[in-house]
Amino acid sequence: MSNFVASRSVPFVTRIAGHHAKDIIARDRARAQKIMRGINPHGPVAFHELRRRRHGHHGHGHSGGGTGSGDGSGATAPTAPTPGGGVDVTDAGVTYTASVGVGSPATQYTLLIDTGSSNTWVGADKPYRQTSTSKSTGQKVSVSYGSGSFSGTEFVDTVTLAQSLVVKNQSIGVASTAQGFQGVDGILGIGPVDLTEGTVSGNQPVPTVTDNLFAQGTIENDLIGIFYQPTTSEGALNGELDFGSVDTGKVTSDVTFVPITSTQPASLYWGIDQQVTYGDDTTLLTGNAGIVDTGTTLLLLATDAFQAYQKATGATLDNATGLLTLTEQQFENLQSLFFNIGGTTFEFTANAQIWPRSLNSVIGGEEGKIYLVAADLGSESGQGLDFINGFVFLQRFYSVYDTGNSQVGLATTQFTTAETN
Numbered sequence: 001m002s003n004f005v006a007s008r009s010v011p012f013v014t015r016i017a018g019h020h021a022k023d024i025i026a027r028d029r030a031r032a033q034k035i036m037r038g039i040n041p042h043g044p045v046a047f048h049e050l051r052r053r054r055h056g057h058h059g060h061g062h063s064g065g066g067t068g069s070g071d072g073s074g075a076t077a078p079t080a081p082t083p084g085g086g087v088d089v090t091d092a093g094v095t096y097t098a099s100v101g102v103g104s105p106a107t108q109y110t111l112l113i114d115t116g117s118s119n120t121w122v123g124a125d126k127p128y129r130q131t132s133t134s135k136s137t138g139q140k141v142s143v144s145y146g147s148g149s150f151s152g153t154e155f156v157d158t159v160t161l162a163q164s165l166v167v168k169n170q171s172i173g174v175a176s177t178a179q180g181f182q183g184v185d186g187i188l189g190i191g192p193v194d195l196t197e198g199t200v201s202g203n204q205p206v207p208t209v210t211d212n213l214f215a216q217g218t219i220e221n222d223l224i225g226i227f228y229q230p231t232t233s234e235g236a237l238n239g240e241l242d243f244g245s246v247d248t249g250k251v252t253s254d255v256t257f258v259p260i261t262s263t264q265p266a267s268l269y270w271g272i273d274q275q276v277t278y279g280d281d282t283t284l285l286t287g288n289a290g291i292v293d294t295g296t297t298l299l300l301l302a303t304d305a306f307q308a309y310q311k312a313t314g315a316t317l318d319n320a321t322g323l324l325t326l327t328e329q330q331f332e333n334l335q336s337l338f339f340n341i342g343g344t345t346f347e348f349t350a351n352a353q354i355w356p357r358s359l360n361s362v363i364g365g366e367e368g369k370i371y372l373v374a375a376d377l378g379s380e381s382g383q384g385l386d387f388i389n390g391f392v393f394l395q396r397f398y399s400v401y402d403t404g405n406s407q408v409g410l411a412t413t414q415f416t417t418a419e420t421n
Contacts, residue, residue, distance in 0.1 A: 008162060008164055008165055008219075008242060008243060008244065008245075008247075009162060009227075009240045009241065009242050009243075009247060010098050010100075010161045010162050010165065010240065010241040010242075010243070011098070011237050011239065011240055011241075012096045012097060012098040012113055012237070012239045012240070012241060013096065013097050013098075013235055013236065013237050013238070013239070014094060014095075014096055014228070014231065014236070014238055014239055014391070015094070015095050015096075015097070015234070015235060016094050016234075016297060016362065016363075019362055019363060019364070020321075020363060020364040021321035021322055021323050021363040021364055021365065021371070022321065022322045022364070024297050024298065024363065025298065025322045025323070025375050027297070028296050028297055028298050028300055028375065028388070028390065029300075029375075029376075029377070029378045031293075031295065031296055031388075032296070032300055032377050032378060032379075032385065032388060033378070035265055035266075035269060035291065035293075035385055035388075036265060036379065036383065036384075036385050037265070038264065038265040038268050040116065040195075041265075041268030041269065042115065042116045042117075042191045042192060042195060042268075042269060043192075043260055043267070043268055043269040043270050043271060043291075044192065044260060044270075044402070044403045044404075044405075044406040044407075045260050045267050045268060045406060046192065046194070046268050047192030047193070047194055047403055048406060051194060094294070094295065094296070094297045094390070094391040095112055095295075096112070096113040096239060096241075096294070097110050097111065097112055097113065097184060098110075098111055098113055098161070098188060098241065099111075100120075100159060100160070100161060100188055101159070101160035101161075102122055102128070102129075102157050102158070102159055102160075102172065103129060103130065103131035103133055103134055103157055103158060104131050104132060104133045104158050105131065106158070106160050107126070107128075107129045107131075109122045109126055109185035109186060110125075110126075110183075110184050110185050111184065111185060111186050111187055111188040112181075112184050112186070112187050112188065113187075113188050113190060113241065114187050114188065114189050114190065114191065114295075115190055115191050115224075115270075115294055115295070115401065116191055116195075116295060117143065117145065117187060117189045117191050117195055118189040118190070118191040118192060118193055118194075118195040118196045118206075118208045119141065119143050119173055119187065119189045119195075119196055119199055119206065120159065120170065120171075120172050120173070120186070120187065120188050120189050120208070120209055121141070121143075121150055121152070121172055121173030121174065121175055121186040121187055121189075122172060122173075122174060122175065122185050122186040123150075123152060123173075123174050123175035123176070123178065123185065123186060124150065124175055124178035124181040124184060124185050124186050125181070125182075125183070125184060125185045126185045128155075128174040128175075130155075131157075133157050133158040134155055134156075134157045135155060135156050135157070136153055136154070136155050137153075137154045137155065137156060137171075138153070138154075139153070139154040139200050139201045139202055140152075140153065140154070140200070140201045141153065141154045141173040141199055141200045141201075142199065143173070143199050145180065148178070148179050148180025148181055149178070149179050149180065150173065150175040150177065150178040150179070150181070150186070151175070151176060151177055152173050152174045152175040152176040152177070153173070153174050153176065154171055154172070154173060154174075154200050154206075155171075155172050155173075155174050156169045156170060156171055156172070157169075157170060157172055158170070159172065159209060161188075161209065161243070164218070165213060165218060165219075165243055166218070167209050167212045167213060167216065167218075168212075168216060169212075170207075170209055170212055171200070171206040171207065173186075173199075188209065189208060189209075190208060190209065190210055190224060190241075191208070192208075192403055193205050193206070193207060193208050193211050196208070210222065210224065210243060210403075213243055213244065214244070218243075218244070219243050219244025219245070220244050220245055221244050221245060221402070221404055222244075222402070222403045222404035223244065223245070223400055223401060223402040223403060223404060223405075224241060224242065224243060224400070224401045225241075225242035225245070225246045225247060225250075225398060225399070225400045225401075225409075226239065226240070226241060226242070226294065226394065226398070226399050226400075226401070227239060227240040227242065227247065227250045227398050227413065228391070228394055228395040228396075228415075229395075229415055230352075230356070230395045230396070230415050230418050230420050230421065231356070231420075232356045232358040232359060232420055232421075233358070233359075234359070234362060246398070246400060246409070246411075247398075250398055250413055251398045251411040251412065251413060252411070252412045252413055252414055252416070253411045253412040254411065255398070255400055255409040255410065255411040256341060256342045256343075256344040256409060256410055256411065257342070257400070257402070257405075257407045257408070257409045258272050258273070258341055258342035258407060258408055258409075259406060259407050260272070260406050260407065260408065261273050261289040263289035263384045264384050265384050265385055266289040266290055266291050266384055266385050267289070267384075269291045269293065270291055270292045270293065270401055270408050271289055271290065271291045271292075272289070272290070272291070272292060272341060272342075272408050273287050273288065273289050273341075274287070274288070274290065274339050274340060274341045274387065274389075275287045275288075275339070275340040276301070276305065276337060276338070276339055276340075276387065277337070277338045277340070278308075278309055278312045278313070278335055278337055278338075279312065279335030279336070280335075282308065282309075282312045284301065284305040284308050284309055284337075285301070285302070285305050285381065285386055285387060287340075288302070288381055288382070288386035288387065289384055289385070289386060290385055290386045290387030290388055290389070291385065291387075291388055291389070292388075292389045292393075292394070292399060292408055292410075293388050293389070293390055294390075294391065294394060295390075296388045296390030296391065297390050297391050297392065298373050298374065298375045298388075298390050298391075298392055299348075299373055299374045299375070299387070299388070299389060299390055299392050299393050300374075300375055300376070300377040300387060300388040300390065301374055301375075301376065301377055301386070301387050302377050302379060302380055302381035302382075302383075302385075302386040302387065303376050303377065303378065303379060303380050303381075304380055304381050305381055305386065305387070306374065306375070306376040306377070307376075309337075309374055310324060312335075313326065313330065313334060313372070314326070314330050315330065315372055318365075318369075318371065320364065320365070320366075321363060321364055321365050321371060322375075323355070323363075323365075323371040323372060323373075323375065324371070324372040324374065324375075325369055325370060325371055325372070326354075326370045326372065327370070328370070330370075331350065331354070331370050334350035334353065335350065336348060336349050336350060337353065337374075339389075341410060344410075346397060346410060346412070346416075347416070347417075348393065348396060349396075349416075349417055351417075351418065351419050351420070351421050352373075352392075352393075352395075352396050352416075352418075352421070353372055353373060353374065354370055354371060354372060354373065354421050355371040355372075355373055355392075355421065356420065356421045357369075357370070357421060373392040395415070396412075396413070396415060396416045396418075397410050397411060397412060397413060397416060398410070398411045398412075398413050
């Protein structure tokens with residue numbers, strides 16, 4: 001594992017969309033239902049399958065993978081992405097924005113980071129400023145998302161993600177119309193390249209920023225690492241996107257890598273198998289399939305697992321927020337959740353299981369009350385999507401999304417056992 005220089009990292013700001021807890025739960029559940037239907041697959045299995053289909057079994061494409069040799073999962077072929085079906089940033093319960101430079105000299109744009117789409121575009125708010133590096137291709141570009149869209153013209157330009165992450169001749173969309181993107185300038189699409197198919201006139205896929213960083217030799221591997229810092233204030237610069245390798249300065253353990261699950265529909269996304277236990281002896285899930293998802297806010301558990309968790313904790317459902325609540329006494333007795341992933345046990349502490357109390361007002365909660373971050377996914381286990389490890393889970397671990405090798409990685413950080421909530 002090579003060391004990763006800090007300047008290869010792109011800092012980002014995290015924001016909870018919708019804010020009221022009931023709205024967050026509704027967004028998370030609606031997203032889970034889309035995933036259950038296999039809409040807009042954007043995991044590496046879908047990527048490798050579409051690439052195979054386009055180039056034949058030995059084709060290489062221009063998208064540049066790592067050393068992976070296909071998905072290795074035995075999963076049946078996914079269907080192609082549904083245009084506008086949207087498991088993407090517009091229906092995410094939590095969003096991430098980064099400041100990205102376009103042109104030379106660069107104009108800084110605030111872009112939403114989206115792992116579920118792959119086009120990068122600007123112009124929703126701040127207009128595009130052309131410089132000596134800007135070239136129009138004359139092609140039309142349009143993308144529909146779950147609840148938003150943009151259309152405009154394709155340009156190629158220099159895109160600066162960080163001092164040592166400069167992409168030459170990157171295809172970008174320049175919006176002439178954009179809907180559903182208030183307060184941001186556009187999207188930084190870091191999903192697999194095949195999701196760009198059909199978005200630009202001429203119908204060819206458009207290399208993503210990650211593809212071009214890889215093709216131009218700037219990064220070693222076709223992967224992205226994500227680091228979060230649990231936060232107790234809104235709008236803080238509290239995350240980091242690492243392109244091409246793991247930032248070893250951010251992890252406190254080896255990275256456990258697991259192949260993408262072979263169980264559908266989880267296999268079409270960043271799907272893994274995991275066992276979940278509450279305390280020493282209450283098993284909630286036994287090696288079931290689900291997904292790791294940056295666009296889901298809460299920790300979602302299949303209905304039967306959620307009910308077992310509620311019973312074990314003694315929590316009661318709060319009508320005002322729709323979340324489970326604990327008394328101070330129950331919180332003192334709250335046990336850790338243990339996630340066994342690829343033979344490694346990750347401890348999700350009692351403190352990690354509660355919403356940050358300083359942010360209760362943000363979700364329409366009462367001051368000082370204790371709210372749990374696990375919620376009901378809305379369907380029973382055994383249907384191929386038994387959990388979603390969302391933002392509240394990922395805040396406590398470093399996660400790696402390795403498209404080249406079709407695998408997900410997790411490691412502990414200095415914040416795994418933080419008591420900040």
